[in-house]
Amino acid sequence: MWTRKASFTFAGGISLILIGMMISNHQMMILGLSFVAFIVANSWISGHGDVEVQRTLSADNLYKGDDLYVELLVTNRSGRRTQTLEVYDNVPHEMKLRSGLNQMKMNLGPGESARIRYVLRCPLRGHFSIGPVSLRYRNTFNLSVEEMFVDHHSDMIVFPQLRDVEEAFIRSRTPKMYTGATTLRTPGPGTEFYSLREYVPGDPFKNINWKAFARTGDLMINEKCRDAVTDLYIILDSRDIARIGTVLKNPLEMGTVAAASLASFFLQRRDSVSLIIYDEKLSYLPPDTGDKQHFKILSSLAGVAPQGAMPLQAVTNSLAARFSRGSPIFIISSCEGDGTVPAAIRDLVGRGHEVTVLSPSSIDFERLVSRIPRMSYEVLKIERQNRMTSLAGFGSQVIDWMPDMDLSQALLQVRGY
């Protein structure tokens, strides 16, 4: 593709030739021909983008706010010079360039390489991809420019930040129902032997007790004791209304941080943690323990986006049968725009669950971005307090979480209203 300079030169050359012909001015025609010849001669000398690109990341998964170190190795695999080659590594706009540059102009000889190093800060959680690598090569006089890209991508996940909540639970006035890992005398996933039972189709072969089979002739299965003490359910509100506030401070962002931190805390204590996200649909991650579950939860939370308006009661009604009896449930929701919240909590409490409502104060998030009249703000706050009070009245622990409040601080403020 011609540059503007080339287009002007060419148009000027043609104009000079034609006007020279009109007024029979040979000098003008020769000048015009020179312009055109210059363009033609230059078209024979062009660069190329035949390069090999290799990107190295310091980590594939990182937490929100962490730094990512990127190194891009560009190698000219052609037998001629690249001429002026611009290399640009396409970085998601949600990432901030902390140091270095994600682009470079280079003129590589055959087989030569160049490295581009830069550091990105990832202030937003999510699933991101760095790439492709855009190439733009020009000829010597900047008369032609061609663009292409190398389809080289590096995927990564930015998890929500994890907050330390241990102190909050130690100092909390809430009953210590989360007692940590103890062996339950019930069968389930675990490590300690519980009993033998007959083989049922579908049982994994690795659990077959071969000695018992040799002895009795029947296939017998080793059953293990269940390790976890608690199935903890975290219900995260990801409805569209959860986006109120700034991109870094809104009920959903704080909710993902809270959900990740709580899950991490309880998984470290070898509890089973389940994550339920509701927005326009319901996403349910069954309770499980271990690092794999931790990764699953963090990955789910990384991809959460505000959308839809599913009521909480629809969630609790559809999942009530799956909730382990008496298990604690964390509901992380601003409780705004959903009239079914009190009924849903009443039902859960009625079934014997220990319900904790962690409610980011949406009106205060809204205040960060909208100028709410003072009086309206006060009335809205009173209405919200009424809502919190009524939820507490149904037997749940209610935490009114203000935007400038740390998670552990908020958890310490658990009160019955």
Next chain:
Amino acid sequence: MAVDGNSKLKRIGLQFAFWGVLAVLFGTLMINFVNFGQPNQLSAYDNDWDDLSAFRQDINDMGIETKSLVSSPLLLEELEDPRNVTFVIAGVERDTISLPQFSGESVVTFASEDGYSPSEVDAIVDFVVKGGTVIVFEDYGYANTIAEKFGVKFKRAQLYDTVYVHELDYNYIWTCMQLAPCGMNGTVIDPTTIESHSRWNITDPLAGRHICAVWADLMALNGTTVTEEEAGLCAQHHQDGLIRYNASYQMLLNNITSIDIDETNKHSSMITQGIRSVSSSEATIDMNGDGEIWIGSGLNADTPDLWGQFNTSIEVCVSATCSPFESGGRVHFVADGSTLINAIYDYEGFNRGDYGPVTKEMPANDNRKWALDVIAESLMAIDPVTGMPLGEASPTAMVIFDESRHVQSNVATDTYNMLYFVLVYFTGEGLAKLLLFIALFVLFEGVLLKKKDPDPWRHVFSIIYYGFGDANRYSYYAKNNKIKQVFLSKVRNQNGLTREEFDSMPARELQAMIADPVLVKFVFENRTFTLEQTVAIVKRVKVWGRV
């Protein structure tokens, strides 16, 4: 997948249709302008029997530059010294390309009738007015646009005459450059009927006498002799060391037509129209081209053809005398496009087989002498001091052959000619110049506006994203009824009452429960509160119930 397949087929079909239509359009264009079957002829730059290479060679041998004009006669406007240029049109075999142009009255026209566009005809007329000489050899082609401007018109139908070459066939007609027709004696021209050129043979040098005759007179007066080389442009009359000018011309023509005088569209600068040769009085013209001659007392469907004496050559001049010593040029019209073809012009070479196998010999003729005399009159240098002819060609003498209206058998040649024509059109025609200027202006504007260099790459960190909530509800939350409702909900919650219990509670009991006279009044009195009062009430509601 089926949808994808269909759209792919549609795209292929669309592309096929597009290229098909383009090919048809291109083919139509090429068929209009390229005659694949017909070989090129009458070209001064080809060496076939029906080309004009011998004539061009003779001119070159006289030291005169020759050029071909393949695009458009518009280029004649660019000549610096038209007085010393002869423009030769031998056969206008095809029409011009119709492009918009200003006509003489500055009205835009889109089509030209025959042969040449109005601008091209104007260029030729200007050339003649400035002193240039034009020779038009034409029979059935498209030269009438030029001819009409000079007050003549080609009949474009074949003329048959009794004065023809019997050894060949009736298509080869004898005509003599004289006012009376020459006649036959048996199968040869009767020498007693041969006279002299009506202008070139007069005695007054300033009244149109041929320049070679004037020069010969001067030489005779001075008593000097000249060699054939020194005879210069009059070498065709060189004899025994002298220039012996002979003004009789026995011309051999082939497949001729006739030329009428028609002053309807004549340009005002053209003064003289002199008939230089005629057919015999027994000539006929096959007007309907059916190969038969039907003649009657009048022209009608049964007798459409003509009979009588017809003009075969006319000379039109800007000056009254047609003298080369006066300003203004002249145009020679000859009713045969092949007057100067190698076979006739260089009959000796043709009979020797220089231009291919010979089946019948070409008779001797004076075509060469006449053509060279025209060139001599047109291009001979004149002493600026004495005003006398110098015998040799002017240093700036030039003969231009019009090749722009010859059919080319070669596609590349024809395409080149056509492109060149378009180029000349846009740099020579007034309207096209205007259009070209506008186009160049638009081009520059287009480049300026549309041609952008690719933006420099830079990483933009952008996470500006807000959820604004619903601002419309703010005013609703400032209304007394809403404040009252929120307050009552607070009272109900703080006292652990259900809605039903709260709704069934007596008013006095509720008043006691509120225990604040201001808020009691706010709840129970339906009156309007000022903004300050409402603010105060909200403050009280906020602190109500705190221990």
